[in-house]
Amino acid sequence: MSTATPATPAPGPVDEKRATFEREALVHLDSLYRVALRLTGNAADADDLVQETMLKAYRAWDQYEKGTNAKGWLLTILRHAFINEYRRRTRHPETVDLDAIEPYSVFGDVQDDDPQGTFFDRIVDDEVLRAIDQLPEQFRETVVLSDVEGLSYEEIARILEVPVGTVKSRLFRARRLLQRKLYDYAVGMGYIKASPA
Amino acid sequence: MNCRECTEHLYEFLDKELTPEVEREIRTHLEDCPPCGEHFDFERLFLDFLQARCRARGAPPDLKRRILRELFDE
Numbered sequence A: 001m002s003t004a005t006p007a008t009p010a011p012g013p014v015d016e017k018r019a020t021f022e023r024e025a026l027v028h029l030d031s032l033y034r035v036a037l038r039l040t041g042n043a044a045d046a047d048d049l050v051q052e053t054m055l056k057a058y059r060a061w062d063q064y065e066k067g068t069n070a071k072g073w074l075l076t077i078l079r080h081a082f083i084n085e086y087r088r089r090t091r092h093p094e095t096v097d098l099d100a101i102e103p104y105s106v107f108g109d110v111q112d113d114d115p116q117g118t119f120f121d122r123i124v125d126d127e128v129l130r131a132i133d134q135l136p137e138q139f140r141e142t143v144v145l146s147d148v149e150g151l152s153y154e155e156i157a158r159i160l161e162v163p164v165g166t167v168k169s170r171l172f173r174a175r176r177l178l179q180r181k182l183y184d185y186a187v188g189m190g191y192i193k194a195s196p197a
Numbered sequence B: 001m002n003c004r005e006c007t008e009h010l011y012e013f014l015d016k017e018l019t020p021e022v023e024r025e026i027r028t029h030l031e032d033c034p035p036c037g038e039h040f041d042f043e044r045l046f047l048d049f050l051q052a053r054c055r056a057r058g059a060p061p062d063l064k065r066r067i068l069r070e071l072f073d074e
């Protein structure tokens, strides 16, 4: 109908939506990707999962209360998408009896030889990530949200839809399990000598 | 507070998830009890190490481009 378009169009609602989405959601891309990578276990699925999360988030953007916890909101969407579409084909849900895991600290083994844990310094990123990937899923997601993304117990509880007490106990066991794996690895590599058991 | 009670709150203390009163009790115990103090230091180093190793990497650069293209048809 009209052929006269203004040279610089005034920002419309779409531009406004895009601007807030970029400012409040897209800034969390790195976090989403790190969590997705640990959940799916491979880069291609992590890419797809994050992309799908952003698409879902953009469609639901009107329901997100601006200025509140966007990272938590996005991670909840990501986790639901993972459970619904990826978990079944990427990894089998573990049947480990999580309460049977004995969470004793590595500190007892190293307090005489290396109380400062300097052997940790020699363990590279990939080895740590591999150890995280070997954790049972419930432990893995808890440790990722806490130690990788730095969320509070309350935020983690909301995303995982479990009580705060559950977050605490999972985190405790997950960290101890991880610590033990990395210690065993360091002993195997000769970074520290095994404590006489 | 004894050593067992203190150690039960280990990660909550390091994660700063305790009430100020309990936190203060732990601090007092740690000052008076070198073994617990060393143990807490070790666990803190472990958490710092974990974070340093895991937070370094982010999303691949082309992922953001793919998402922008998908969302805004760029």
Ligand SMILES: [Zn+2]
Binding pocket: B002, B003, B004, B006, B029, B033, B035, B036, B037
């Ligand atoms: Zn003590």
